[in-house]
Amino acid sequence: MSPRAKTFWKWVLIVAQAFFVAHQLALLLIPRARAFDGLPALVSMFGLATWAFLLFGSPFFWRSHRWLAYSGSCMAVGLLCFTLLGPW
Numbered sequence: 582m583s584p585r586a587k588t589f590w591k592w593v594l595i596v597a598q599a600f601f602v603a604h605q606l607a608l609l610l611i612p613r614a615r616a617f618d619g620l621p622a623l624v625s626m627f628g629l630a631t632w633a634f635l636l637f638g639s640p641f642f643w644r645s646h647r648w649l650a651y652s653g654s655c656m657a658v659g660l661l662c663f664t665l666l667g668p669w
Contacts, residue, residue: 582645590642594649597631601656604628632657 582590604624636657642650 587645591646591649594639594642594646594653597634598649598653598656600627601631601635604631605660632660636661 604627607624635653639650639653639657643654
């Protein structure tokens with residue numbers, strides 16, 4: 582991978598992780614009754630897209646972007662486990 586491509590994908594991972602964390606915090610801070618009205622559908626679609634990218638795309642970057650890719654994968658798998666095994 583060229584240095585320019587490596588830098589590009591590094592920033593894609595950073596932005597995806599930052600948006601993912603911001604989206605999850607927004608969902609936690611908005612009351613449950615307003616959760617579906619509080620966030621626009623486009624923001625939720627981007628949240629789903631970043632989760633899918635972190636879940637399926639991060640493993641391809643494990644060799645070139647070690648800890649950044651590992652943390653993205655852990656965040657996505659953690660949300661999946663929390664959602665599937667949660668009390669609801």
